[in-house]
Amino acid sequence: MNPSQIHAEAVVRDYIVRPRLDYRTISAVRGPLVVLDNVKFPRYAEIVNITLGDGTQRRGQVLEVQGKQAVVQVFEGTSGIDAKYTHCEFTGDVLKMPVSEDMLGRMFNGSGKPIDKGPNIIAEDYFDIQGQPINP
Incomplete structure (x- = not known):
């Protein structure tokens, strides 16, 4: 498989198009x-x-x-x-939280925005913050 095919497959595999x-x-x-x-x-x-x-x-x-x-x-x-x-x-x-190793040791508000006057965080990934339902 050539590099352009690998790139094309990587780009489309993680996206789902939904109308807003x-x-x-x-x-x-x-x-x-x-x-x-x-x-x-x-x-x-x-x-x-x-x-x-x-x-x-x-x-x-x-x-x-x-x-x-x-x-x-x-x-x-x-x-x-x-x-x-x-x-x-x-x-x-x-609602998703941007996460990165750069977050370690930093302070954030309830919305996940830095409040310690440090630089903005560049997200490496986004995690769903909704908890899983409890199985009774």
Whole structure:
């Protein structure tokens, strides 16, 4: 096998293409939660990018799914979110933590961002931070 074939196989084997779905179907905002209706195939723990009417970006995570309705917890708070101008993009992915050996001895916030005034971490890999369910 020539080197270009090896490279081509390495590039395509780890990627799955999924469309990102964007919705403007907010039906309620309750505390840190946003309820979206008519969502196609929402998944538990899926990450949602939320864009407010003024262009501000926030992130959230699906906490509950009931049919075509999804309840999303917004990490940065819900102030300024309105049903008319805010849209939500479902990424199709769960929350992942970038990891590298450069992280050893460093301090991070709850989102995995360095807080010790050191250089940014260049990730060697990304690990899913969702725990496995407990087998009763």
